[in-house]
Amino acid sequence: MTGLFSEVFLGALLFGAVTAAIPLLLAGLGEQMSEKAGVLNIGIEGMMIFGAYLGFVGAFYSGSLWLGFLTGALGGMVVALLMALLCVRLGLNQIVIGIGLTLGLEGLTALLHHFQFSRSYPRLPAADRTVIPFLADIPILGPALFRQHLIVYMAIALVFVMGYIYRRTQLGLNLQAAGDKPAALDVAGIDVVRTRTIAVLTTGALAGLGGAYLANVGAGIFIPFITNGAGFLGIVLAMLARGRPVWVLFGALLFGVCLSLTTAMQVAGINIPTDVIQMLPFLAVMIMLVLFGRRASLPAALGIPYERGAR
Amino acid sequence: MSATALDTSNGTPARRDIQRRIIMTLGPILAALIIAGCILLAVGVNPLTYYGFVLERGLLSPLGVQQTLTRMAPLLFLAAGLIVAFRAGMWNLGGDGQFLLGAVTAAASGPLLVQVLPAWLALFCAFLLATAIAMLWSLVPALLRAYQGVNEIITTLMMTFLGTSLANVLVKLVFLDPSTTVPQTRTLPVEDRLPRLFDTTITSGLLLGLAAILIVHFVMTRTAFGLKLQIVGANPRAAVHAGLGVPKLTIAVFAISAGLAGLAGAVDIIGVQGNVRADWNPAYAMAVIPVVFLARMNGIAAIGFVFMLSVLSIGGESAARRLGVPHHFTLVLVSIVLIMLALAEYIDHRYNQSRKA
Structure with a gap:
């Protein structure tokens, strides 16, 4: 057990925690916006896996990580567009379509991966990191927090952008109204369907x-079913955060630590089967739901399609 | 349905209703086959050859059709469990975890019990244990939903991830068969498994599955208990005002739904597989969820759709080997069918509304 508290171990644990937290953070922030606007976006897992696939394809063929992020976001948006069309515009059941999309895209990306990459399993080179001067030299914390890829800092900045949008802008108010009292928003002359579509598309891009x-950054490779429930964890984060972006960040970091413990413990040579460690993040969710579940508040019109004039 | 019953103006309404229903079911399936065919074309596989192989193996060859009917047994149990939950308005998305824990329980207890008890009693006890463990597994989401109002979609999903890992832990560490190097549970001898039907390879689990889904259909549509659950599903607040004990009913729904999922796992192990290998997760429940929706939560219709899913999955596995298309394609096909049928239902609904107006 001497290895457990060594500098190397803690550094690897923290670095891994941040790396694992970023996808959850982005998914959670995205889902939060959908939920605020009254759309329970179960399809987020599908948006993530499609983003992962297209992001990898973009980065692999262009050699540019940034182009990969762009294609990934666009991939998520394509799925979100489908979701918005079916569930927001046509008012089909959000859970049914969400599960349908998730299943279909998991299958589709596995299929495409099989034909493209299953012989060679190509990897991307390790992502370059942006080193923040001075801060990066702090022992343990420095390498973990301040030597990450630039997109990590952007994702964390996004938390505060989201907070600003929700509190200080008209769009934030509109989103809130679309989830709590869509009819009131409609009476105020603002298109509910349009507001919700914006929310779902943003979710898609973030997921x-x-x-x-x-x-691209976390694994350096695309394999089928790589998201393994990260989108669903995002839904949990959004639910527990009660509409506050900062809480999504805290939650994501907490789960990041759980996920990172898996690899860090193996590095430290502690012999626990991976299956046991894989249970940790989900166990953490259940414990949090048992403790704080009652306080998870959801918008009044969540999951209910808006139809003008319907009672 | 009720709209056409009043509409006697032209022709026989009942016949037109049936015609419309057939078009509204077959049309979207055809459309889905065409869209999925385009995906196959895009990856360089002839869709007609693929569908040909699926039909040949899943439906037309004697061996294939027996496999299809055998595959139906666990799927029917899962569908029955989901019908209870969905009709009561509870989204039990944790079927896979419940299924696997049921399977592991049956695989762990079956081979030991047959050594001390008569075979029929041993199997019965294994079924009971599997049901009980799956029910227990659903207790946390049930209690959270019943008394804390926590959304069950999230909790059941989390429990399914947990359950999948736990099943693996149990197989690899606790119930490991010491006599083989492959990580798997002890194997139930073939002669002790559920008998096969007549001279075929079809498991008699099929009959159990059919019985389960028919009983569920009867209970949900023809009994007071079923009606209570439907009221809870339609409007939980109204159900409270009607004097129903909603929290207790909620727990009952989760127990029944999870118990049936556990039975599905048990029937697959005791009837067909004989043991659970490490990392085995067929993810049947996720695929059955869309099927139950397509059947509009009707037990009888679900039998037909489960048969279709079975043909697709057995045929798809064979076509996968022969054409090199991974069997994940079945997921794509099911998902497109689901979306197309949902769209058709929407169009049908709109058409009816505009005709009424």
Whole structure:
């Protein structure tokens, strides 16, 4: 057990925690916006896996990580567009379509991966890191927090951008109203369907970006079913955060630590089967739900399609 | 349905209703086959050859059709469990975890019990244990939903991830068969498994599955208990005002739904597989969820759709080997069918509304 508290171990643990937290953070922030606007976006897992696939394809063929992030976000948005069309515009059941999309895209990306990459399993080179001067020299914390890829800092900045949008802008108010009292928003002369569509598309872009990060920076490779429930964890984060972006960040970091413990413990040579460690993040969710579940508040019109004039 | 019953103006309404229903079911399936065919074309596989192989193996060859019917047994149990939950308005998305824990329980207890008990009693006890463990597994989401109002979609999903890992831990560490190097549980001898039907390879689990889904259909549509659950599903607040004990009913729904999923796992192990290998997760429940929706939560219709899914999955596995298309394609096909049928239902609904107006 001497290895457990060594500098190397803690450094690897923290670095891994941040890396694992970023996809969850992006998915959670995205889902939060959808939920605020009244759309329970179960399809987020599908958006993530498609973003992961397209993000990897973009980065692999262009050689540019940034282009990969772009294609990943666009991939997520394509799925979100489908979701918005079916569930927001046509008002089909959000859970049914969400599960349908997730299943279909898991299958589709596995299929495409099989024909493209299953012989060679190509990897991307390790992502270059942006080193923040001075801060990066702090022992243990420095390498873990301040030597990450630039997109990590952007994702964390996004938390505060989201907070600003929700509190200080008209769009934030509109989103809130679309989830709590869509009819009131409609009476105020603002298109509910349009507001919700904006929210769902943003979710898609963020989830796709999260997927692309997971594949390109986190793993450096795309394999079928790589997201393994990260999108669903995002839904939990959004639920527990009660509409506050900062809480999504805290939650994501907490789960990041759990996920990172898996690899860090193996590095430290502690002999626990991976299956046991894989249970940790989900166990953490259940414990949090048992403790704080009652306080998870959801918008009033969540999951209910808006139809003008319907009672 | 009720709209056409009043509409006697032209022709026989009942016949037109049936015609419309057939078009509204077959049309979207055809459309889905065409879209999925385009995906196959894009990856360089002839869709007609693929569908040909699927039909040949899943439906037309004697061996294939027996496999298809055998595959139906666990799927029917899962569908029955989901019908209870969905009709009561509870989204039990944790079927896979419940299924695997049921399977592991059956695989762990079956081979030991047959050594001390008569075979029929041993199997019965294994079924009971599998059901009980799966029910226990659903207790946390059930209690959270019943008394804390926590959304069950999230909790059941989390429990399914947990359950999948736990099943693996149990197989690899606790119930490991010491006599083989492959990580798997002890194997139930073939002669002790559920008998096969007549001279075929079809498991008699099929009959159990059919019985389960028919009983569920009857209970949900023809009994007071079923009606209570439907009221909870339609409007939980109204159900409270009607004097129903909603929290207790909620727990009952989760127990029944999870118990049936556990039975599905047990019937697959005791009837067909004989043991659970490490990392085995067929993810049947996720594929059955869309099927139950397509059947509009109707037990009888679900039998037909489960048969279709079975043909697709057995045929798809064979076509995968022969054409090199991974069997994940079945997921794509099911998902497109689901979306197309949902769209058709929407169009049908709109058409009816505009005709009424």
